Amino acid sequence: MAAKCSGNDPSDIDKTELWVSRVNAFSSEYDGVNWSANCVIGPPRVYPRYGDIRGAWAQGVCDSNQFLEVGFEHKLYLEEIHIYETYHAGSVRCVKARGPDKSWVVIWTGKTQDLSKSRIFKPDIVKTKFQTNELRVETDCSTSGTWAEIDAIQIVGRKYDFAMPLPEGTLSDALEKLVNNWKFSDVQFKVEKETFYAHKAIMLVRSDFFDAIFTRDFKEKNSKEPIVFQDISAESFKAMLHFIYTNKIPPNSSCLLLTDLWRVADRFKLNGLQALTVREIASKLDVNNVVDIYMAAIFKLPVIDNLDQVCLSYMSKNIAEVVNTSSFMKLPLEQINCILNYSTSQVRI
Structure with a gap:
């Protein structure tokens, strides 16, 4: 059935x-x-x-x-x-x-x-x-x-293990005012050319990654110097900070930003953010963006758990329209075959 x-x-x-x-x-x-x-x-x-x-x-x-x-x-x-x-x-x-x-x-x-x-x-x-x-x-x-x-x-x-983060509430609305706020901040981050302000107490209780930095590594360094992160976009890092303080993804985040945000969440051990990004992307899928999101999910490491299957499932149900999009026509032959084979496997006789 x-x-x-x-x-x-x-x-x-x-x-x-x-x-x-x-x-x-x-x-x-x-x-x-x-x-x-x-x-x-x-x-x-x-x-x-x-x-x-x-x-x-x-x-x-x-x-x-x-x-x-x-x-x-x-x-x-x-x-x-x-x-x-x-x-x-x-x-x-x-x-x-x-x-x-x-x-x-x-x-x-x-x-x-x-x-x-x-x-x-x-x-x-x-x-x-x-x-x-x-x-x-x-x-x-x-x-x-x-x-x-x-x-x-x-x-x-x-089908997918989507463990949702804590529910939203008035506390998260209040903490949103502290996102990237220099007032009373006690730690800075340098990402690309931007400086971000944060609060160690909030960061460490939300992420084991930052807990390790502040309780072990950070003691050995000059705490006044910004912590520098490479290979992360400033936009994704800012969105990650927003989640740490509010338990929410910034409104109107694009699907491609969300794929980058998933990988930032993976790096900083934020499982709730990973689940939230996949569910947010899944709710925004349409014929015109699903191919690009699928490629963003599988062609950069780490591969985004569950999202590749979510995209394949969506494409199989809308394959007649998907194959006519410019994004599909630009795909490598290997990926075209993969998508078509998956779609064929879902056909019920």
Whole structure:
């Protein structure tokens, strides 16, 4: 089943919903057609109806050791699981996710019950720190003493590990007044030909990189001399300072500036800024800029994690328009083939 993605809200730019695409294993099934384990593949057929109805998985043995192991089209960082129960709901006792080492990791466990109605069961799962596309749902039919039927299973999650920084607030608005402000500053930076003013206490608590400089290296130097950084643009450094003080990216930042800012964030160990730049870029992608952003992501080290896939995904969905842009026509043949091959791989017959 193809993924369903959210709209234009940057905070949900890669949120994905997937239905089961395959059944890998099961404990038992009532029969191989009408109530088979394969009935859970795809969207629900029975829900919201309730009863012993063809089209949902029914167990062949009604004991406490029944299970389904299912797979999905893509690996996600799981946030939600929706289990469509259509007969004697409440039998699910444990949900597990396949971990990176192929072991099953428990993400929810609870007591069973017998409900005489259909429902969409949304267990309060432990959100995974790893991507997965396999679930094991364990059921206990002994509570009801008969079949506990499941119609469909859906997962909701993200393809990319976008850990957002702290929320905005009035404190960040106040601290914005201190960005590059010489008043009470106790450290200076020289980037290109510009001098930037900052405050060590704020810098070191926001970045382990600056903590190391101020608590170790800086003591050995003349603290009145500016700290010089090479291979960084003044514009990117200023934007990085803005984030350190406010937890926000400067408004109206261009996408190409944001790619430079990601690399500055990587150098100064600002993971929250890296996540924020990728999500901001993803929300601004269009047919005319996606090729240039893709090249900016992959042709300079370090390669920008996740952004290359975000761009490829966008181009594959809009390939008919992308191939007619001047940026695409100027690409090296190797990159043209890479983009076209990726787009072809996403076609569903």
